[in-house]
Amino acid sequence: MREKALTEIMGAPHRGSQLRECILRQMMLAFAEDRILRVSEYQRLCARFASPPAIRTEIGRLESRKVLILQPNKADRRSTEVWPTERIIRWYKDNIPELRRKLFRLFNELEMRNSS
Secondary structure, X not given: OHXXXXXXXXXXXXXXXXXXXXXXXXXXXXXXXXXXXXXXXXXXXXOOOOOHHHHHHHHHHHHHOOXXXXXXXXXXXXXXXXXXXXXXXXXXXXXXXXXXXXXXXHHHHHHHHHHO
């Protein structure tokens, strides 16, 4: 199912990678919370899968596949924001309508277990 989903997202047959999945997952989780992450944040969040140059390269590949858009941050033009494309937002809304609720429910359950 992951391979099929990545193929649909990437627009061509595509084998998944942990790095690519990390970038997509973090991008959409942040977007669901009305946040946009910077490239530097992906380098920190995905560090267990790859080095900063490899992460920047993968983000560039995803941009060329029209999965995400890179834009300079309005407040600090030295940093670059990573935005999901409309196509990806629609795909997530059509294919994973309850993802956000399930994830928040799971995170809340974990928080309650850890605080007990």
